[in-house]
Amino acid sequence: MSTTSTEEERTTTARGETILEVNDLKTYYEDGGLLGSNPVKAVDGVSFDIQRGETLGLVGESGCGKSTLGRTLMRLEEATAGEVKLNGTDITTLSGSDLKQFRKDVQMVFQDPDSSLNERMTVGEIVREPLDVHDWKTPSERRERVRELLETVGLQEQHYYRYPHQFSGGQRQRIGIARALALEPEFIILDEPVSALDVSVQAKILNLLEDLQSEFGLTYLFIAHDLAVVRHICDRVAVMYLGNMMEIGPADELFDEPANPYTHALLSSIPEPDPTVERDRITLRGTRRRAVRSRPAVR
Amino acid sequence: MSTEQARSARTKGEPLLSVENLRTSFYTDKEVIRAVDGISFDIFRGETVGIVGESGSGKSVTARSIMRLVENPGRIENGRIMYDGEDLLDKSPKQMRSIRGGSIAMVFQDPLTSLNPVYTVGNQIKEALRLHRGLSGSKATKEAIELLEAVGIPDAHRRVREYPHQFSGGMRQRAVIAMALACDPELLICDEPTTALDVTIQAQILELLEELQEERDLGIMFITHDMGVIAEIADRVNVMYAGEIIESAPVVELFESPKHPYTQGLLNSIPGQGLDENERLATIEGDVPTPNEDPTYCRFAPRCPKAFAECDTVHPEPVEVGDDAGQHHVSCLLYPEDLPTEEAVAVHREGGQRGGDTR
Numbered sequence: 001m002s003t004t005s006t007e008e009e010r011t012t013t014a015r016g017e018t019i020l021e022v023n024d025l026k027t028y029y030e031d032g033g034l035l036g037s038n039p040v041k042a043v044d045g046v047s048f049d050i051q052r053g054e055t056l057g058l059v060g061e062s063g064c065g066k067s068t069l070g071r072t073l074m075r076l077e078e079a080t081a082g083e084v085k086l087n088g089t090d091i092t093t094l095s096g097s098d099l100k101q102f103r104k105d106v107q108m109v110f111q112d113p114d115s116s117l118n119e120r121m122t123v124g125e126i127v128r129e130p131l132d133v134h135d136w137k138t139p140s141e142r143r144e145r146v147r148e149l150l151e152t153v154g155l156q157e158q159h160y161y162r163y164p165h166q167f168s169g170g171q172r173q174r175i176g177i178a179r180a181l182a183l184e185p186e187f188i189i190l191d192e193p194v195s196a197l198d199v200s201v202q203a204k205i206l207n208l209l210e211d212l213q214s215e216f217g218l219t220y221l222f223i224a225h226d227l228a229v230v231r232h233i234c235d236r237v238a239v240m241y242l243g244n245m246m247e248i249g250p251a252d253e254l255f256d257e258p259a260n261p262y263t264h265a266l267l268s269s270i271p272e273p274d275p276t277v278e279r280d281r282i283t284l285r286g287t288r289r290r291a292v293r294s295r296p297a298v299r
Numbered sequence: 300m301s302t303e304q305a306r307s308a309r310t311k312g313e314p315l316l317s318v319e320n321l322r323t324s325f326y327t328d329k330e331v332i333r334a335v336d337g338i339s340f341d342i343f344r345g346e347t348v349g350i351v352g353e354s355g356s357g358k359s360v361t362a363r364s365i366m367r368l369v370e371n372p373g374r375i376e377n378g379r380i381m382y383d384g385e386d387l388l389d390k391s392p393k394q395m396r397s398i399r400g401g402s403i404a405m406v407f408q409d410p411l412t413s414l415n416p417v418y419t420v421g422n423q424i425k426e427a428l429r430l431h432r433g434l435s436g437s438k439a440t441k442e443a444i445e446l447l448e449a450v451g452i453p454d455a456h457r458r459v460r461e462y463p464h465q466f467s468g469g470m471r472q473r474a475v476i477a478m479a480l481a482c483d484p485e486l487l488i489c490d491e492p493t494t495a496l497d498v499t500i501q502a503q504i505l506e507l508l509e510e511l512q513e514e515r516d517l518g519i520m521f522i523t524h525d526m527g528v529i530a531e532i533a534d535r536v537n538v539m540y541a542g543e544i545i546e547s548a549p550v551v552e553l554f555e556s557p558k559h560p561y562t563q564g565l566l567n568s569i570p571g572q573g574l575d576e577n578e579r580l581a582t583i584e585g586d587v588p589t590p591n592e593d594p595t596y597c598r599f600a601p602r603c604p605k606a607f608a609e610c611d612t613v614h615p616e617p618v619e620v621g622d623d624a625g626q627h628h629v630s631c632l633l634y635p636e637d638l639p640t641e642e643a644v645a646v647h648r649e650g651g652q653r654g655g656d657t658r
Contacts, residue, residue, distance in 0.1 A: 061497040062468075168586055169354075198353040198524055203568035203580035210579070225497060228527075232570035232580070269502035271527035273569050275550045 017052040019187060019219050020073070025082035027065075027072045042068040044243035045082070050187075055213065055220040057234030057251065059227060059266070065243040066223050070189045073221070074108050075099065086187070104134060107180035111192035113172030117164040123150070123175055124160035130182045149178040152215075154208060170201035174208070181212065187219045194229060206233055227270050231255050239263045314341035314381075315518040316365070316403075316486055321378035323357075323364045330591040334360040334373070336542035337594065342486065345512065347519040349533030349550070351526065351565075355587050356539040358522045362490050365520075366405055367395050382486075401431045404479035408491040410471035414463040420447075420474045421459035424481055431482040446477040451507055469500035473507065480511065486518045493528060505532055526569055530554055538562050541598040542590040547617070548627040558620050558629040561599045597632065605633060609644045616650030 025046045028039035042065040050056050060066045071077045073084055079092045091102050107130075110116035117126055124146050131142045147157050153174040164172055173193060180188055190209070194202040210233065212218060224230050230237055231251050238248040239260065247260040258264040323335040335357045342348045350358050363369050365380055367387060380387040382403070390398065399405075407413045415423060424443040428434040434442055440459065447455035450473040463471055472492060479487060489508070493501040505528065512519055521532055529536055529550070536553045538546040538561070546559040557563045567581035585602040597603070600610035610632055618634050621627035632644050 061499060170586075199526070200353060200565060200568045200583045203570070203582045206570065207579050207582065227498070228570045266499060269498045271498075271501070271505070271525065271531040273526040273530045273554065273566065275530040275533075275554050277530075 018049045019052045019087060020050040020221075021083075021085040022049065022073070023047050023083045023085075025069070025072065025084060026080045027068050027077055028080040039080075041243045043072060046240075046243075046245050047082075048238055048245065048248055050219060050221065052186075052219055053213075053217055054235045055222055055233055057230035057237040058221060058223045058240060059225060059230055059237060060240035061225065061266075064240045066240050067191055069240070070108070070191050070221060070223050074106055074189055075102070076108075100134070104183045105185050106187045106189065107183065107185040108189045108191060109173070109176050109180050109193045111195055113169055113176055113196065116176055117172055119164055122161050122163055123155075123167075126164070126175060127178045127182055130179060134183060136183070145182070146178075149181055152181065152212070153178045154204075168201075169197050170205060173197065173205055177205075177208070177212070181216070184216070185218070187221070189221045189223070191223045192225070193222075195224065195226065202229070209233065227255075227267060239266065312343070313384075315344050315383075316342040316520075317379075317381040318361075318365065319379045319381065321361070321364060321380065322376045323360050323369055324374055324376050326372040326374065330589075333542050333590045333592075333594075335364060336590055337377070338537075338539070338542075338544045339378075340537050340544060340547065342518045342520055344485070344518050345516045346534045347512065347521055347532055349529040349536040350520065350522045350539060351524060351529050351536060352539035353524060353565075353587055355541075355589070357542040357590075358524075358539055359490055361539070362405065362488050362520065362522055365488060366399055366403065368399075397431065400427055400479070400484075401482045402484050403486045403488065404482070404484040405488040405490065406472070406475055406479050406492045408494050410468065410475045410495070411463065413475050414471060416463055419460050419462055420466065421461075424459075424474075424478050427478055427481040442481075443477075446481055447474065449480065449511075450474070450477045451503070452477070468496055469503060472496060472500075472504055476504075476507065476511075480515075483515070484517070486520070488520045488522075490522045491524070492521075494523065494525070501528070508532065526566060538565070541588055543594065543598065543630065544617075545599065545615075545631070546627075546629045548621070548629075552621060552627055556621070558627070558634060559599075559631050560603050560605050560633075564604075597630075607632075607640070609640075613644055613648050616647050618646060618650075 025043055026041070027043040028041050030039050046069060058066045058069065068077060072079050075091060075094070082092070083090045084092050086102065086105065094102050124143070127146045127149055128142055131145060136142055147160065150157060150159055155171065155174055155178070164175065167175065193209070194205050197205060206229065209220070213220060222230065222234055234251045236249060237251045237254050239246045239262070241262050247254060247258065247263045254263065255267060258267055319339050320337050321335055321339070322333060322337050325332045325334055338361065340348065350361060352358050360369065360373070364375055365387065367390070369375060375388060387395070387398070414420070421440065421443045424446055425439040428439045428442055444455045444459050447458055452458050452470060452473050463474070466474060493504050496504065508519065509532070511517060521529070523529055533550045536548060536550050537544045538559065540561050546553070546557065546562045553562065554566065557566055561583070564581065564583040568583065570580055583602055588598055588601070590598060594614045596612060597606070597610045597615050600606040603610065613632060615630040615632050617628040617630045619625060619627065620629050620634050620636065632647055635643055635646065638646065
């Protein structure tokens, strides 16, 4: 990814194909107090953009606001202020049929394949649901499409009538990916898609995501806390801390020469799978400052 | 903590804990699942023994078997767990209760579920002190505060009166470790103690464990699926696959020259190891099987890139490999490397006949 992708990136930038542009985005959770509200500032003034076809990594510790940011881009949370432009249109104010169209273009894959699949629906129904909701073509074409999708993500056609509990974690994540691909989105938000998986399974899913990206020209926002995974799959990486973006840059540059002290400390705490490495670790003392009071489950 | 230190500990003296041919099975309506199937390993004082493997490989059942916490429909069917010259499997439930949390303590993955939400953290530490050391009242409180300070919790005087929900994830895990240390254990069993934590907090906890080990000469059994964590904390590593230990070696040796095809595959599937950026990650085909029958074959064979005909009929026994005598063992028909395949297979075939059930 080092040289080739920076070149690729340059060419895309030259073409000026910014798919997503985020300006000073804020998402606050109100605490519902009557007097003088003291909101939780989960995302507090974040600006960045994503080029078509690239993978932007979003890393940070739990509670830093990375998932809230992802959910705000999906319109699963309402933005408090700022704008999110997808292909030039601000999506924070969309409603009605425009919003419905937007939902087709942006999809999400969730962390936990156990809780993001409905246990009472067959795999076929799960993958077909987005097609049904958006009234995609005829029912028989939908079924055909689902079979196609199952094959694309490496499952078999006969899995159509099975239930999620009959699958392993890696296979469930494949179902989630098939569902996200159903409406041919341009942009997919991957919220910790491999955190719940074992390394050997994780490797398969990462390879699948890379294949799909080059096959369908997808753009990814890859949210994760495993920095080795992020470095492997991402072109650029953004680091979040307490709702703010500390640093954003090309993956290799950021990992080799982190400019921000927090990024440096974060990187130095990753255990490396090499027992002979001399450790030059900066252990962060204490826990994070309570910038916000009574944080609700920010996920 | 240093490997040399651990190695010298190995050469002198008895192991602190010695697991021999342990088998734990779960009886379900459909089948008997041998979650742990004939494993043996030792833990010495002052040494950290890592157990790695994917989910379902039997790591946690191993820990629970040692603590005798296996519940119905699980049964420990075979083997010995020698601790202090006695077999833990012969102990009565009452004797076991005093060992558990006394000389052998355990730290679980999720700190929130191992703390009782309706008691203060101090109370829970004092409970352990009362049960195992007979301390009570202000003496116990003082000891609890000291323990919290020992695990790096600031402002321990105030914190001792707080409830688990008032602690952050990392602090909770520290509190659990403080509880585990309350009775001065000799052996600490850590079951994925940092999996639920952020990397920065994980680094703190690993550092804490190292310090405590040095101070108290603890033997630590560390279970994880994270190869990075293992590389950092372990002196010796046992790799588990489908209920069996398939490779066992000092940590540096394991990472530098893994012998078993499964270990090699596992290490290669970790992202970001000098891999060229555009290269794909190596994967292992297929899934971990459920061990539900006698081990008369190699359980990794169906997924193994190097498998040959005998792999389906001969069970691989641990054989010594590497230069360091008696340190590195691998259970694979490809070894010993210097023998031609047929002779190597014969070694395993004979080895299989010698072993047998002891219980």
